[in-house]
Amino acid sequence: MKQAKLGSFFGGGATKASSKPATNSSQEGIKDPSMEVDTPLEIKGTSDAEQKRKHTDLDSDSDTEQVHMPKQKRRATKSIIIDDDDEGDDDNDEDYKEDLDQEEQDDQHPINITSAVNEKIASQEQHKVSTELNPATTTTTEEIVDDELEYEQAAQEEMEQQNETAYEKESAKAFVPYAVLCRTFEKCEETTKRLAITENLVTLFIQLCPDYEGLELGIGESLLMKAIARSTGRSMKVLKDDYTTIGDLGTVAKNSKGSQRTLFKPKPLTTGHVFKTLKEIARLSGQSSQNKKVDKIQGLLVACQENEAKYVIRQLEGKLRIGMAEQTVLSALAQASVMNKPDYEKWPQQKKEESLATATDILKSVHNQLPNYDMIVPALLKYPIDQLLSKCTMRPGIPLKPMLAHPTKSLPEILDRFQDQAFTCEYKYDGERAQIHRTEDGKISIYSRNSEDMSVRYPDIMESISKWIPSSTSSFILDCEAVAWDIEKGSILPFQILSTRKRKDVREDEITVRVAIYAFDCLYLNGKSLLQEPFQERRRLLHSSFIETKNQFYFAEYMNSTDISDIQTFLDVSIQNNCEGLMVKSFDGKHATYEPSRRSRNWLKVKKDYLNGMGDSMDLVVMGAYHGRGKRTSVYGGFLLGCYDPDTEEFQTICKIGTGFSEEILKTLYEQLKPHIIPQPKKFYCLGDNPATPDIWFEPSVIFEVKCADLSISPTYMAGVGQVNDAKGISLRFPRFIRLREDKEPEQATSSGQIVEFYFAQSNI
Numbered sequence: 001m002k003q004a005k006l007g008s009f010f011g012g013g014a015t016k017a018s019s020k021p022a023t024n025s026s027q028e029g030i031k032d033p034s035m036e037v038d039t040p041l042e043i044k045g046t047s048d049a050e051q052k053r054k055h056t057d058l059d060s061d062s063d064t065e066q067v068h069m070p071k072q073k074r075r076a077t078k079s080i081i082i083d084d085d086d087e088g089d090d091d092n093d094e095d096y097k098e099d100l101d102q103e104e105q106d107d108q109h110p111i112n113i114t115s116a117v118n119e120k121i122a123s124q125e126q127h128k129v130s131t132e133l134n135p136a137t138t139t140t141t142e143e144i145v146d147d148e149l150e151y152e153q154a155a156q157e158e159m160e161q162q163n164e165t166a167y168e169k170e171s172a173k174a175f176v177p178y179a180v181l182c183r184t185f186e187k188c189e190e191t192t193k194r195l196a197i198t199e200n201l202v203t204l205f206i207q208l209c210p211d212y213e214g215l216e217l218g219i220g221e222s223l224l225m226k227a228i229a230r231s232t233g234r235s236m237k238v239l240k241d242d243y244t245t246i247g248d249l250g251t252v253a254k255n256s257k258g259s260q261r262t263l264f265k266p267k268p269l270t271t272g273h274v275f276k277t278l279k280e281i282a283r284l285s286g287q288s289s290q291n292k293k294v295d296k297i298q299g300l301l302v303a304c305q306e307n308e309a310k311y312v313i314r315q316l317e318g319k320l321r322i323g324m325a326e327q328t329v330l331s332a333l334a335q336a337s338v339m340n341k342p343d344y345e346k347w348p349q350q351k352k353e354e355s356l357a358t359a360t361d362i363l364k365s366v367h368n369q370l371p372n373y374d375m376i377v378p379a380l381l382k383y384p385i386d387q388l389l390s391k392c393t394m395r396p397g398i399p400l401k402p403m404l405a406h407p408t409k410s411l412p413e414i415l416d417r418f419q420d421q422a423f424t425c426e427y428k429y430d431g432e433r434a435q436i437h438r439t440e441d442g443k444i445s446i447y448s449r450n451s452e453d454m455s456v457r458y459p460d461i462m463e464s465i466s467k468w469i470p471s472s473t474s475s476f477i478l479d480c481e482a483v484a485w486d487i488e489k490g491s492i493l494p495f496q497i498l499s500t501r502k503r504k505d506v507r508e509d510e511i512t513v514r515v516a517i518y519a520f521d522c523l524y525l526n527g528k529s530l531l532q533e534p535f536q537e538r539r540r541l542l543h544s545s546f547i548e549t550k551n552q553f554y555f556a557e558y559m560n561s562t563d564i565s566d567i568q569t570f571l572d573v574s575i576q577n578n579c580e581g582l583m584v585k586s587f588d589g590k591h592a593t594y595e596p597s598r599r600s601r602n603w604l605k606v607k608k609d610y611l612n613g614m615g616d617s618m619d620l621v622v623m624g625a626y627h628g629r630g631k632r633t634s635v636y637g638g639f640l641l642g643c644y645d646p647d648t649e650e651f652q653t654i655c656k657i658g659t660g661f662s663e664e665i666l667k668t669l670y671e672q673l674k675p676h677i678i679p680q681p682k683k684f685y686c687l688g689d690n691p692a693t694p695d696i697w698f699e700p701s702v703i704f705e706v707k708c709a710d711l712s713i714s715p716t717y718m719a720g721v722g723q724v725n726d727a728k729g730i731s732l733r734f735p736r737f738i739r740l741r742e743d744k745e746p747e748q749a750t751s752s753g754q755i756v757e758f759y760f761a762q763s764n765i
């Protein structure tokens, strides 16, 4: 089952612009360790009321509140926060404790909205601070280098730490009230305006823990209801009824809390504590883990006030669904860093706009290469944003988002696209994407298209890797396809065979389906990123730095001719060899770089049987099912499918499907979908006014790969509604089931945007 990843999050109360002129030394070169950051995200303490005012009034010039945080922390963040009264402070643990105590005693005290971002820095820097940071006013180059090393080191350490990190311990102490976070969630939920959401986020950030760490929440509804029942004293029956009418468990939880009388006001939750508990819950496994989970959830719920229960439950479900897409979070982070520049308010409008746009681009591109906020945010606080790309570089051990390809429907279309540009063709292998990493110190990992750590799925490959690596090759990241392999014949087997291989807990001696690796790109080699190198050079390095190994490791077949009949022949041969078709790639020049996460027109895919049809298949989420008839009475006879709209975070219906299933797959699906049955469609299911109504509804979890004859406008289905017609959407005609997509999550289903593109790409439209 695919589940949403656990969100680690940090809230920050950094308000927009600071009127306090922070000393900016970046232009003159770095002189003082306390001044090497030119984009400090200022930490401000604000009273509750003030906080509210700011949320609603982001644009007004607000006074800068005095930084209020325990001295030790202030000192610890010295190199990030420019604090001119700090000189000579004699900080020690005693002071820190005193401050803490004071904090807890004093109810009227302005809330300490210490950005956990800063908390993080604080924790990273703390050890350094205690040993090294005497209030130095001069810094030698050596120290700066040292400093960078320390950052690198800290980042590295963090990567390696599987269990509770210093950060978690530290952030558990953080004073960020969970209420502040929830109020922002509420504001985001209330609007659909991207800009407004971004604005809300500029003051507060949420992060999903890096995908590749694989910590997953996604607690089932029944378990959550149990916890709600126990913490509020309401019966399961009443809760279920509520849920049927309301459709959102979070709201049910909040309402249940509202109707509950308590003798004592519980101690306010902090973001740190909630975060820590969520992680603990995600980590619980094995016997009686269900009960332990309920206990922990109950513990959180009991302490919830206001709207907190709503978001605690949603976070436990694994998705907030408040319209906060990752791209929005990234632009908000970028904007916050720019708007915090000391004289931002005085900049001419054009400079503001340009800087905001550039910052957003930089941050997005950094995130593509290093999808880890625990590393990006500290660097963002520490270095000017224009240095971020060089500070946050990709590295083996952290999967980057793979480059994706555009579908094409004819060979002439390829020639049209590339015109005078050089391009090259490769076999398109039909297996699963595998990004293979080796760090400088020899640690090897394999990641899926989805950045999931697949090392346990491929123990046989892990074992054999050393054979393909000459001693001159140390660290690398390879982009490959893993295919099922017939060891007797020495040939590729179809995808269906690969999909019978177990996904988890694979033991090498039990492996029946062998796998071979076809490498088609090299993204990193011997300590150096190759992303900016043209493909021709990357391929050259790939071939010269690895060794083809029989039955295990091969380079993707390629052909450089641009003659259309050569391409046709190459395509035919690829199909004979159990491939799906061809990948056609820009070969040389500035367009031939590797573009992480982009569906780029510099990579085209040509699938044989699609040349005159749709060009590509779609990956659609199962939203509901229809009871089977006749032979199919014990299984589902058809399914309601949907695509995903990342802008609204909704699943939009697209078709009913009943063709292409074997009896066996229908049985499997029946079992696989059982735990995902829900009494009502989810609130984020876009069904329209004349909805298709299946007999059973499911939570989004299972994904079908589907082909169809064509697409048409429909009053019943809602894919891309608003983009081709205000009330109607697009639906698939004659959809056919191809296979289960186990390497995609519901949110990675084909997007409504792509569906609209497919629609308009039809020759008759």
Ligand SMILES: Nc1ncnc2c1ncn2[C@@H]1O[C@H](COP(=O)(O)OP(=O)(O)OP(=O)(O)O)[C@@H](O)[C@H]1O
Pocket (backbone or CB within 6 Å): 402, 404, 405, 426, 427, 428, 429, 430, 431, 432, 433, 434, 449, 480, 481, 520, 556, 583, 605, 617
């Ligand atoms: N030579 C190759 N170069 C690049 N990718 C290849 C190659 N051979 C096989 N592939 C695979 O083809 C995939 C792209 O086409 P495919 O239609 O399979 O994409 P997908 O996983 O269905 O995703 P989407 O439909 O979202 O693009 C790559 O992700 C990779 O797994």
Ligand SMILES: [Mg+2]
Pocket (backbone or CB within 6 Å): 429, 430, 431
């Ligand atoms: Mg594929």
Ligand SMILES: [Mg+2]
Pocket (backbone or CB within 6 Å): 616, 617, 618, 619
């Ligand atoms: Mg596809």
